Amino acid sequence: MAGGWAASPLPGDLRLPVADLAAGRRAKLSALFPGERLIVPAGELKVRSNDCDHRFRPHSAYAWLTGLTGEEQAGHVLVLEPDGPHRHEAVLYVRPRSPRVGEEFYRDRRYGEFWVGRRPDLAEAERMTGIRCAHLDARAELPPGRDAAQDAELAAALSELRLVKDAWEVGQLQLAVDHTVAGFEDVVRALPRALAHPRGERWIEGVFGLRARAEGNGTGYETIAASGAHACVLHWIRNDGRLNPRELLLLDAGVETDTLYTADVTRTLPLSGCFSPVQRQVYELVLAAQEAGMAAVKPGASFRDFHRACMQVIAEGLAEWGVLGSAEGDFHRRYTLCSSGHMLGLDVHDCARARAEAYLDGVLEEGQVLTVEPGLYLQPDDETLPAELRGIGVRIEDDLVVTADGARLMSGALPRTPDAIEAWMGELRES
Numbered sequence: 001m002a003g004g005w006a007a008s009p010l011p012g013d014l015r016l017p018v019a020d021l022a023a024g025r026r027a028k029l030s031a032l033f034p035g036e037r038l039i040v041p042a043g044e045l046k047v048r049s050n051d052c053d054h055r056f057r058p059h060s061a062y063a064w065l066t067g068l069t070g071e072e073q074a075g076h077v078l079v080l081e082p083d084g085p086h087r088h089e090a091v092l093y094v095r096p097r098s099p100r101v102g103e104e105f106y107r108d109r110r111y112g113e114f115w116v117g118r119r120p121d122l123a124e125a126e127r128m129t130g131i132r133c134a135h136l137d138a139r140a141e142l143p144p145g146r147d148a149a150q151d152a153e154l155a156a157a158l159s160e161l162r163l164v165k166d167a168w169e170v171g172q173l174q175l176a177v178d179h180t181v182a183g184f185e186d187v188v189r190a191l192p193r194a195l196a197h198p199r200g201e202r203w204i205e206g207v208f209g210l211r212a213r214a215e216g217n218g219t220g221y222e223t224i225a226a227s228g229a230h231a232c233v234l235h236w237i238r239n240d241g242r243l244n245p246r247e248l249l250l251l252d253a254g255v256e257t258d259t260l261y262t263a264d265v266t267r268t269l270p271l272s273g274c275f276s277p278v279q280r281q282v283y284e285l286v287l288a289a290q291e292a293g294m295a296a297v298k299p300g301a302s303f304r305d306f307h308r309a310c311m312q313v314i315a316e317g318l319a320e321w322g323v324l325g326s327a328e329g330d331f332h333r334r335y336t337l338c339s340s341g342h343m344l345g346l347d348v349h350d351c352a353r354a355r356a357e358a359y360l361d362g363v364l365e366e367g368q369v370l371t372v373e374p375g376l377y378l379q380p381d382d383e384t385l386p387a388e389l390r391g392i393g394v395r396i397e398d399d400l401v402v403t404a405d406g407a408r409l410m411s412g413a414l415p416r417t418p419d420a421i422e423a424w425m426g427e428l429r430e431s
Contacts, residue, residue, distance in 0.1 A: 040080075
């Protein structure tokens with residue numbers, strides 16, 4: 001068993017396209033913590049059931065600093081070792097390729113090559129990343145340092161460094177959005193079969209998931225395929241309901257690229273192909289709120305400005321309908337529930353560990369990518385609403401990159417107005 005194996009190195013140029021960018025990112029982190037040992041783990045495998053693990057995805061900070069995004073990164077650790085008072089040396093502690101002898105190679109269900117596939121050896125990993133690599137076992141001999149999984153200051157710094165995306169990252173996010181647009185088109189084409197299935201929401205989820213897995217790493221978060229009153233649940237991921245052609249479908253979904261950047265897009269679609277008058281009424285108010293929010297996205301604006309703009313339109317609209325006695329105050333929150341957007345990148349809710357003064361209470365900068373996603377969630381049992389409005393949930397979400405003089409709509413290939421949505425759905429169903 002131990003003999004007769006031919007040499008099988010990994011083929012081609014192994015250098016990651018993002019390796020040089022990752023080196024620059026490590027240098028920025030190094031400058032913030034002179035003389036300190038910094039530890040950034042990829043994370044560990046987690047059991048799903050008995051001897052089956054969840055599919056592994058490296059921690060976003062680890063991926064950002066190394067460029068490594070594969071499932072084989074489980075357990076690996078990046079360490080920035082102090083190398084003088086003002087710089088660090090990066091060392092990547094990895095589990096190298098299985099030897100062709102021993103228990104790991106033949107019997108290890110988690111790490112054995114015959115079980116889960118080949119990993120790079122140490123030399124290959126160095127060529128991929130430009131980082132000195134050492135065996136994972138040597139990590140145990142190191143003294144402690146700041147660990148990104150435990151140290152709040154280091155975690156905040158890593159989030160804040162990722163707030164502004166470079167051109168390569170924006171390109172990856174645009175790729176994620178483009179694949180997501182294709183996934184939404186797949187869903188509309190699949191609506192006749194989904195409508196006929198007793199769990200049509202799950203059919204929708206599966207159709208989008210096929211596109212996400214075929215084009216990228218998968219979905220960037222659990223798909224929300226919420227029909228009817230399920231759309232009034234912000235994170236409806238059970239997706240076990242039947243579709244009713246008289247109702248709306250709220251689809252919130254995003255493809256995650258192989259480099260782990262995710263889109264985050266929501267459309268609310270009439271399952272019949274045409275909005276009813278009351279559905280159109282609700283949709284057009286949310287659309288007007290989103291338009292106001294997107295107009296507020298520009299460099300130097302407060303991060304909270306676009307949310308305030310969205311909510312002002314919502315509150316005024318609810319007052320015009322007679323649902324609210326006045327647009328003043330926060331009474332509209334009963335029907336909106338949450339904020340109107342967030343940063344986007346390697347995580348769907350990106351940079352969440354950043355300090356409030358750098359993010360939520362900060363100002364927008366060129367290169368930041370964010371979502372604008374106002375919604376109205378009119379609960380089916382809310383007696384403050386007219387009967388015809390109850391059970392309607394509408395959210396419209398798009399991804400934008402802040403530019404020098406405003407913002408660019410990255411997801412504009414998907415229609416947003418009611419007329420355009422109806423025409424688009426009709427064309428796709430006929431194709």
